[in-house]
Amino acid sequence: MKQIQLSRNVVDDISFGAIVKIRDQLLEMQRAGKKVYRLESGDPSFPIPEHVRLAIEDALKKNRTHYTDSTGIPELRKAIAEKLVKKNGIRSATPENVLVSNGGMNALYITFRSLIAPGEKVIIPDPMWTEIAEIIKLADGIPIRIPVERYVEEMRKYENDDRVRAVFINSPHNPTGYVFGEKQISDIIDFAESKGIFIVSDEAYEDVIFDGLKHLSPGSLYDDTISLFSMSKSYAMSGLRIGYAHTSNEILYDRMKKLLRCTINGVNSATQYGAVAALTGPQDYIGEMRKEYQKRRDIIYEAVSESRYLEPIKPHGTFYLWNRIKEYPPGVSDSWGMTSYLLEKTGVGSSPGPVFGPAGEGYIRFAFSAATDHIQEAADVLRNF
Numbered sequence: 001m002k003q004i005q006l007s008r009n010v011v012d013d014i015s016f017g018a019i020v021k022i023r024d025q026l027l028e029m030q031r032a033g034k035k036v037y038r039l040e041s042g043d044p045s046f047p048i049p050e051h052v053r054l055a056i057e058d059a060l061k062k063n064r065t066h067y068t069d070s071t072g073i074p075e076l077r078k079a080i081a082e083k084l085v086k087k088n089g090i091r092s093a094t095p096e097n098v099l100v101s102n103g104g105m106n107a108l109y110i111t112f113r114s115l116i117a118p119g120e121k122v123i124i125p126d127p128m129w130t131e132i133a134e135i136i137k138l139a140d141g142i143p144i145r146i147p148v149e150r151y152v153e154e155m156r157k158y159e160n161d162d163r164v165r166a167v168f169i170n171s172p173h174n175p176t177g178y179v180f181g182e183k184q185i186s187d188i189i190d191f192a193e194s195k196g197i198f199i200v201s202d203e204a205y206e207d208v209i210f211d212g213l214k215h216l217s218p219g220s221l222y223d224d225t226i227s228l229f230s231m232s233k234s235y236a237m238s239g240l241r242i243g244y245a246h247t248s249n250e251i252l253y254d255r256m257k258k259l260l261r262c263t264i265n266g267v268n269s270a271t272q273y274g275a276v277a278a279l280t281g282p283q284d285y286i287g288e289m290r291k292e293y294q295k296r297r298d299i300i301y302e303a304v305s306e307s308r309y310l311e312p313i314k315p316h317g318t319f320y321l322w323n324r325i326k327e328y329p330p331g332v333s334d335s336w337g338m339t340s341y342l343l344e345k346t347g348v349g350s351s352p353g354p355v356f357g358p359a360g361e362g363y364i365r366f367a368f369s370a371a372t373d374h375i376q377e378a379a380d381v382l383r384n385f
């Protein structure tokens with residue numbers, strides 16, 4: 001069929017999930033009757049908390065199915081503000097400067113779109129969850145990638161670059177599971193403060209943190225932080241698509257509000273009532289989930305430590321295991337090759353490091369968010385790889 005010609009636009013420069021390619025390969029193997037292990041991408045295996053499900057059902061029964069304020073229902077904004085003050089120490093949070101988004105992803109989009117003027121730069125870690133650089137590009141910005149292990153030292157090179165508008169922090173960090181320490185966060189704040197720029201803090205994994213470490217919100221120390229959260233990981237609400245953001249900058253908040261209005265015009269109403277229940281109800285769910293993830297982390301970390309080809313780097317947060325390729329099998333010379341080889345030989349799906357940025361070459365990532373039995377089985381296979 002003849003199609004109308006389109007002019008090139010910014011979306012043409014956005015990659016379409018390299019992980020999709022691996023997923024398709026996995027599904028094909030599955031269809032062919034082969035046993036596969038889905039460790040290529042992360043989605044919590046847990047059901048949502050019972051009281052959250054009941055709150056959503058109750059909202060539907062009460063016909064709370066109409067348009068809501070596009071920044072979120074007042075009850076939810078109040079619950080978010082209270083949570084941010086109490087749990088995250090973000091003292092400036094009020095129902096008037098938080099907003100509800102369609103997952104953390106949407107919060108990231110409206111943040112960068114509101115923050116950046118064309119050609120301005122944002123410093124991000126390398127490697128980094130793929131979508132961050134793409135969203136910055138979509139917002140007409142330029143992502144500047146800095147190796148995560150030298151993040152603080154190397155960002156100082158940009159001290160005199162007036163085009164840098166923000167520094168991005170994601171702790172715990174996807175894909176490495178790295179948790180930024182207090183000193184690093186305070187050094188990043190010093191850098192941002194001296195330059196008069198923002199910090200964008202993606203705290204999607206604030207609750208998936210191990211070994212007794214405590215999550216630290218940069219927004220509790222630096223007012224010019226835009227703090228972003230997701231309910232996908234903390235309450236396994238990934239498919240319900242809900243997250244939230246806070247900024248005490250009024251101009252920015254106004255812009256973000258306009259973007260919400262002109263894009264999603266509010267998260268679906270019933271989910272918002274579920275989110276109120278999640279934030280104001282019992283929080284023991286989080287502790288139990290964290291314990292189970294830590295168990296999975298230990299299972300897979302110990303197994304991969306014995307493998308011939310991979311050296312795992314112990315994550316202190318998230319549900320990802322980042323692995324250095326210490327030896328390449330014959331005929332394999334890069335991360336993509338290793339991902340395919342691993343899949344063919346063992347049925348284990350993984351993500352090649354370079355999808356997260358150039359620093360990812362020589363690495364592959366496993367997600368351990370699947371059920372513990374599944375992780376155990378995959379670990380048994382990986383131990384002998």
Ligand SMILES: Cc1ncc(COP(=O)(O)O)c(C=O)c1O
Pocket residue numbers: 102103104105106129170174202204229230231232238242243
């Ligand atoms: C680092 C990071 N930020 C944000 C998100 C957004 O998650 P969601 O849109 O489901 O809230 C993800 C999802 O995987 C993530 O890994």
